Amino acid sequence: MRCPEFWSRTGCLIAGLGFLRLLLDATLAVGQPVMAPDSLLPFAPRTYVCYRTDRPLHIDGRLDEPAWQAAPWSAPFVDIEGPRRPPPPYRTRVKLLWDDTYLYIGAALEEPHLWATLTRRDTVIFYDNDFEVFIDPDGDTHAYYELEINALGTVWDLLLLKPYRDGGPALDAWDIRELQAAVALDGTLNDPSDTDRGWTVELALPWEVLEEAAPEGRPPRPGEQWRMNFSRVQWPLEVVDGRYRKRRDPATGRPLPESNWVWSPQGVVNMHLPERWGYVQFSALVAGTGTEPFLPHSDEPVRWLLRQLYYRQLLFRERHGRYARTLDELEVPADRRTRYRLTLQTTESLYEITAALPDGARLHIREDGRIWKTRPDAP
Structure with a gap:
């Protein structure tokens, strides 16, 4: 390339x-919490x-x-x-x-x-x-x-x-x-x-x-x-x-x-x-024999939440030379931590954030931006 x-x-x-x-600076400038939709364009x-x-x-x-x-x-x-x-x-x-x-x-x-x-x-x-x-x-x-x-x-x-x-x-x-x-x-x-x-x-x-x-x-x-x-x-x-x-x-x-x-x-x-x-x-x-409604997936808001934390980790690392080690450093509101059972694991160069879904599955995002889902019964 x-x-x-x-x-x-x-x-x-x-x-x-x-x-x-x-x-993210636009979000901070208006005093919005980390989890708020970004001010450039709502997620739609x-x-x-x-x-x-x-x-x-x-x-x-x-x-x-x-x-x-x-x-x-x-x-x-x-x-x-x-x-x-x-x-x-x-x-x-x-x-x-x-x-x-x-x-x-x-x-x-x-x-x-x-x-x-x-x-x-x-x-x-x-x-x-x-x-x-x-x-x-x-x-x-x-x-x-x-x-x-x-x-x-x-x-x-x-x-x-x-x-x-x-x-x-x-x-x-x-x-x-x-x-x-x-x-x-x-x-x-x-x-x-x-x-x-x-x-x-x-x-x-x-x-x-x-x-x-x-x-x-x-x-x-x-x-x-x-x-x-x-x-x-x-x-x-x-x-x-x-x-x-x-x-x-x-x-x-x-x-x-x-x-x-x-x-x-x-x-x-x-x-x-x-x-x-x-x-x-x-x-x-x-096509032409009927119509079907679009049915949004219930986990998409959680995916977007994790994506915002990914954005925040990148900015945190630029400002501090390392990834945030705790959810406190990422300024994640307590109600969001509890609702989604958020966890954060960090090393010197890597991190992984997970969130729980109602069906028992978990969503994960890591430092290179990849997001994926696991289930407790998966091998």
Whole structure:
């Protein structure tokens, strides 16, 4: 991974401990307890119910097959930072389907200026306008997938072992085997002489690959949920000598910053906060034959509580040169400690915080951000 280039955007503008300072100092400034939702963006990930298709889809970039017509659209994309930024001027939406072989993803992007330049797979596609997919099958924030595609249909797919904030490498050479990907253009590519209408993306991602990081190493079952997000990068363009190019800052000559529009907002310009992604629930119903409500998991508030303590531990270590050794040092209110039977174990370089769930299971989070569940009857 080209870290200096990559951190200019996705790694990102508010990265690592800089993000944590902004997040937690804002909380402290208004006198909120540690467990309060952060002041940058309340925890409210978007949700989507993914229905089945009863026949394989032909991947040509056009979302015109009956199964696609029956699948619901997502809510329109918003700015990555959430409602404190203006809404995007062009609409972007996604829809999903699944069968026993593939997860299908369709996207529609309004675009008056179709533009793309990159043609080699696994280059940094977000240097063009693009559409992006992020999938964390087991929701532990580790071992998740990213895929980017531009209007030429050029793909960059990679596996991230950990988020960049936790020192995780990105496996750039990793590929989604048997991936099917196509785009369809409603307009003319790289032609500033006319006004275009947009482009659509159609993807088929094999479960045989996605199950590598999935719970129990298998595809989802009806009723189960995976964490996902979808993003669109949009560069401001200008026309010079009859060709598109990125608009530049007159003072520096460098391209102006891009816009980042997403399905489920992150609160900061950083897609690599998997705990902020949305939830996709898989349904046994065939699209168009009925509807199923999204059913949130009861342990999600506890997961978010542990995530806030993870943020606090990182900031504590930056300020004091070590992790907090007690819940008192993390300023955890007594009622929360009792309600969730919180425990903290710390060494010089490691820690683990656990919380109890009503069914007897326990949630754990550790210093590298991974969160997982154990049960007392587990071997």
